[in-house]
Amino acid sequence: MQPANAYAAQCPTRLVLDRVADKWTVLVLGLLAEGPLRFNELRRRVEGVSQKMLSQTLKGLERDGLVTRRAYATVPVTVEYRATPLGHTLSATLDPLRIWAETYIAEVQAAQRRYDAVA
Amino acid sequence: MQPANAYAAQCPTRLVLDRVADKWTVLVLGLLAEGPLRFNELRRRVEGVSQKMLSQTLKGLERDGLVTRRAYATVPVTVEYRATPLGHTLSATLDPLRIWAETYIAEVQAAQRRYDAVA
DNA sequence: CAGCATCCGAGTTGATACTG
DNA sequence: CAGTATCAACTCGGATGCTG
Numbered sequence: 001m002q003p004a005n006a007y008a009a010q011c012p013t014r015l016v017l018d019r020v021a022d023k024w025t026v027l028v029l030g031l032l033a034e035g036p037l038r039f040n041e042l043r044r045r046v047e048g049v050s051q052k053m054l055s056q057t058l059k060g061l062e063r064d065g066l067v068t069r070r071a072y073a074t075v076p077v078t079v080e081y082r083a084t085p086l087g088h089t090l091s092a093t094l095d096p097l098r099i100w101a102e103t104y105i106a107e108v109q110a111a112q113r114r115y116d117a118v119a
Numbered sequence: 120m121q122p123a124n125a126y127a128a129q130c131p132t133r134l135v136l137d138r139v140a141d142k143w144t145v146l147v148l149g150l151l152a153e154g155p156l157r158f159n160e161l162r163r164r165v166e167g168v169s170q171k172m173l174s175q176t177l178k179g180l181e182r183d184g185l186v187t188r189r190a191y192a193t194v195p196v197t198v199e200y201r202a203t204p205l206g207h208t209l210s211a212t213l214d215p216l217r218i219w220a221e222t223y224i225a226e227v228q229a230a231q232r233r234y235d236a237v238a
Numbered sequence: 239c240a241g242c243a244t245c246c247g248a249g250t251t252g253a254t255a256c257t258g
Numbered sequence: 259c260a261g262t263a264t265c266a267a268c269t270c271g272g273a274t275g276c277t278g
Contacts, residue, residue: 007146007149007150007164007165007166008166012220012221012224012225012228013217013220013221013224015220015224015227015228016216016219016220016223016224016227017142017145017146017216017220018142019227020139020140020216021139021140021141021142021145022140023136023137023140026136026140027126027136030126031126038259038260039259039260039261040259040260043260045126046126047126047127050251050252050253051260051261052251052252052253052261052262053250053251053252055260055261055262056251062234063230063231063234063235064227064230064231065226065227065229065230065231065233065234066227066230071260074259075259076258076259076260077258077259077260077261078259078260079259079260079261086223086226086227086230089219089223090219090223093215093216093218093219094216096212096215097135097136097139097212097213097216098132099212100135100208100209100212101131101132101134101135101136102131102132104135104205104208104209105131105132105134105135106131107184107205108134108135108138108183108184108185108205109131109134110184111182111183111184111185111205112182112183112184114184115181115182115184116182142271157239157240158239158240158241159239159240162240169271169272169273170240170241171241171242171271171272171273172270172271172272174240174241174242175271190240193239194239195239195240195278196239196240196241196278197239197240198239198240198241
């Protein structure tokens with residue numbers, strides 16, 4: 001295998017990138033990596049997500065083997081989501097990104113202001 | 120500052136996440152981190168990107184202070200893009216993600232096949 | 239070469255309403 | 259509680275044609 005040819009059209013990396021490349025995946029996975037959560041708990045914690053998007057995101061994560069869904073036969077139903085081991089490894093590699101964001105966000109915003117001031 | 124409350128609606132992290140959360144940003148930035156490139160060179164190297172999207176992506180990266188654009192008064196014009204120091208730090212924190220993708224893509228795809236087989 | 243402007247179809251998203 | 263269904267709004271992205 002070539003060393004990191006993520007630029008070719010069908011490189012698998014693209015698939016993962018596309019997966020991560022949505023507003024909610026990273027947030028949801030990060031939360032689940034801390035511990036199992038129920039649907040509406042997630043909904044509350046990830047501010048701004050609609051239940052449609054959350055539902056969709058969770059389904060995608062489940063399909064990719066990053067999260068598991070378990071339903072308990074209580075009344076009403078209880079559904080619990082948790083990160084798989086694979087999901088944990090991904091969440092862990094995403095941590096540096098979260099940290100980068102916190103570290104440099106001010107710089108980015110300053111750059112934006114500078115740019116917008118000119119334009 | 121709170122420790123990583125990326126789940127609040129206006130957390131700066133969201134901004135960065137949204138920035139990364141597009142098909143091309145990560146690819147383009149990764150390429151530019153290796154060295155300066157011209158517009159059409161980028162276009163060729165990032166397979167599948169249209170010039171509209173590339174243009175848009177570059178503008179966004181420039182606005183965020185991650186990439187600089189320099190035009191030379193040759194005929195025809197030569198434009199060179201390169202990653203800023205800030206851009207390099209982001210690209211570096213993205214590397215683990217690229218590696219994760221290469222490492223686990225097979226597992227993810229297997230999970231997808233399993234999931235799709237049931238549904 | 240390095241783009242911008244325009245048009246247009248396809249896919250995404252969000253509200254809202256309803257179900258087991 | 260944990261979703262699904264549906265519809266309308268919106269955005270995205272590609273194709274095409276043009277400019278300095």
